[in-house]
Amino acid sequence: MGIDVAIFDDLHLSRLALTTLIEQCDDVTVVGSLESKPAALEFAELRRPDVMVISFDGRENETIEFAEKIATLPACRTLLLATECPRPVVRRAFTGGIDGILRRNDSTQRLFEAIHAVHKGERVFDAELTVAALVNEGCPLTLRQLSILEQLSCGDTVGEIAARLCLSEGTVRNYISSMVAKLGARNRIDALRIARDAYWI
Secondary structure (H helix, E strand, C coil): CCEEEEEECCCHHHHHHHHHHHCCCCCEEEEEEECCHHHHHHHHHHHCCCEEEEEECCCCHHHHHHHHHHHCCCCCEEEEEECCCCHHHHHHHHHCCCCEEEECCCCHHHHHHHHHHHHCCCCEECHHHHHHHHCCCCCCCCHHHHHHHHHHHCCCCHHHHHHHHCCCHHHHHHHHHHHHHHHCCCCHHHHHHHHHHCCCC
């Protein structure tokens, strides 16, 4: 049984090259090639491709948020292709329900294997990247707390974070209070400063 793949890449030549490359895999059909996030999200909601391959530079938070939305759709897997894989992005992808992340300079065979793996329900994260992202020596915060702290650092409100994580605003505030206490910070701004200075986010 074949795998239906949709591709998001906002750069025309890059999207064309990626589409041509993926179509070389015998049992994969590219059913959509999208250049805008709204169009890609609408396509995913209506067509429910087996796998959505999302290409980006690795530092755009909007793309991670977009991938997280697609990851909530039933039977639609998400695979990120990133030019760079900074620790906060890998951690957020891992904790946000995204199925995998690859470097854009990985081999063609690795890409094909990743598409098949996420289609089967497996998660594909480079072991070295994931360990670096998830193991913060001396950090007293949990992965969920780090994720919330990273979203706060991007300017997200408590309400926005609660909606994205399917939590109540009170629960998010409790997480924030706990973080402030664990870090011995004066407030959430001070907690952000401490975490940045320690390179935890």
